Amino acid sequence: MTNQPTKRASIHDVARSAGVSAATVSKVLRGVTTVKAANAEKVHAAVEAMGYKMDPLAAGLRQTTRKIIGLIVPDLESEFFGKIAARLEILAEEAGYSLSIVSSHESEAREERLVERMHVWRVAGTILAPVRSERGAGTQLMKSLSMTGALIDRVVSDDIYDTVAVDNAGASAKVARLLAEKGHRYVTLIGLNEVSRNVRTRASAFKQEAQTICPDMRVDVLMIDEREDNFRAHLSDYLDANHPSVVFSLFQKGTLIALSEFRRRGLRCPQDVSLVGFDDTEWMQVTYPAVSAVVQPISKLADHAFHRLLARIEGQRGGTNSASICHLEPCSLQLRESLVEVPPVLPAEQPQVIQGA
């Protein structure tokens, strides 16, 4: 209730009030055990009485790094990175760090600026989720500044930093196997090229697995390079002439677009065409039909990235700079109504070639 428009209490004020030195107060507050119990008590009392809170930023001034971990994500608007950030925030705090979250807004130039900011802030470590158009600018800068860090999502491996990503290839292969099992012999993959590495990995892994386990499976790939606006039109054109038994969308929004497009043209899902998507989200269980999807283990991604980074940070003093690790977290498959066995009677499809925009 009472305001203190006066000066904020400092560690010296506490020391004076407790009748000890500032050094002792510092020790007590940091939990150093070599302090006489009686003094510790007095300090705690004084702290309590004055409502003293130490300044964690000034505290770090003396050490080479502060108790802060930086997180650079390409965007904050998406559920994916929002969840990553939220999870890391908790983990960081549990470990005694503050998480400093920033967004590069998918700009490589900004990404570099932010890496630099983490550096001048003297963070203990930085987790970087690179922008799509990755040429490694941010990562390179981190290296040249000898920053300790870890890379997450949209990365495969790195010579210096540990990397943590979803096993895009494995998940896509799993989908390929599942579709084959369910009797599907004609599947269309849809994706946006722009989403880059992840989507491309998903597509090629699917094709490879399909070819291996089920050579007679026809796999069309509808990959659009342009702005998303045109995506629906392209899909529509494609479906005018082609009739796959299942569509596998390689990115979240594509899943919804496909579902809607089916509906618009009177295709019943899953009776006429099945649907699976990469990247699950809340709404997929409330649509009708509910949509089957590859669910990315977002929390686990964050967990791993954090633990790798923490190990590096703490290992720092230990001296051992072990080789970098590349962790691929497996995805699970959430089966819902949109995916069924292909009907026993397959209408003879006339083979047709397909191409993106």
Add this chain to the structure above:
Amino acid sequence: MTNQPTKRASIHDVARSAGVSAATVSKVLRGVTTVKAANAEKVHAAVEAMGYKMDPLAAGLRQTTRKIIGLIVPDLESEFFGKIAARLEILAEEAGYSLSIVSSHESEAREERLVERMHVWRVAGTILAPVRSERGAGTQLMKSLSMTGALIDRVVSDDIYDTVAVDNAGASAKVARLLAEKGHRYVTLIGLNEVSRNVRTRASAFKQEAQTICPDMRVDVLMIDEREDNFRAHLSDYLDANHPSVVFSLFQKGTLIALSEFRRRGLRCPQDVSLVGFDDTEWMQVTYPAVSAVVQPISKLADHAFHRLLARIEGQRGGTNSASICHLEPCSLQLRESLVEVPPVLPAEQPQVIQGA
């Protein structure tokens, strides 16, 4: 390319290298103009040469606050707050501040802890988006710590802080008018009580406006208190016995649930029943039918909140502590296929009473 595992250059190193004093370097770097051009040049050269970057956190040590603005949101996973954060980040940087983003995870206890953290970080100001179950804990704490700040979303007005929110009431009234115009005389509002203030405001504003301009309009309110899981079941039960000509969902997920439920029970949208939602999002334009929705001016919200806060921060020194302002930003209405005029021939509905769980 070259690592500097050695000590980081400090302002003194620059001073020495430039042949001036640290104070002069400080002045040059902060753009103080009373420095001889020649010296400024030397400083810049040295800075360049050594790749010197000052520590913004240590720089703030001397002043009472640092060039940081705090943002506390209830969650980071939602598009809404993600966009708020992303926008504020840009604004803050343009104004020379860093934005420190944290999430209270809808926990009031955490919210208080975070307010405290902003305080000990000595931020220049804090923008708080309170948790749903708002009893004002965070806000109160901010006041008792005499922090300068602003409140955003889920707030109406405050005696101390400026508040910025969407005009929920106005938007709902607008929808009421629109539905009346389109001939709808039987509308069902659906919402989750838990979402609290915002949803309740929307519901009551709609009802009031409807009653005023169109007394013969029947307005059912389906407000669920429980966990979202049951929502769909409740809606389904309701639709078994009731046949509104339009459903107005008061929260985003409800819109999707309604759309799906229509489909499941073979109701054609919009031919059999129209749909409008509060809170627009990307997928609403790709569903079939595309969904009409109230679009919240998220960026403007952020803009206003930021400018109010900045005014307070800078006004600080000016001394004038003017009265707090409550800003309500109007929403626009995005009309899409899901909303049509009610068919000229209205089947006589037998009136029925309805209630939530």
Add this chain to the structure above:
DNA sequence: CTGAAAGCGCTAACAG
């Protein structure tokens, strides 16, 4: 216009 001196709030090193 400049720089020496005195901090900001805290921690580290080392005598006592």
Add this chain to the structure above:
DNA sequence: CTGTTAGCGCTTTCAG
């Protein structure tokens, strides 16, 4: 176990 002494990297004051 404790307090003194020196800073961390920067800003501010104020005499020159």
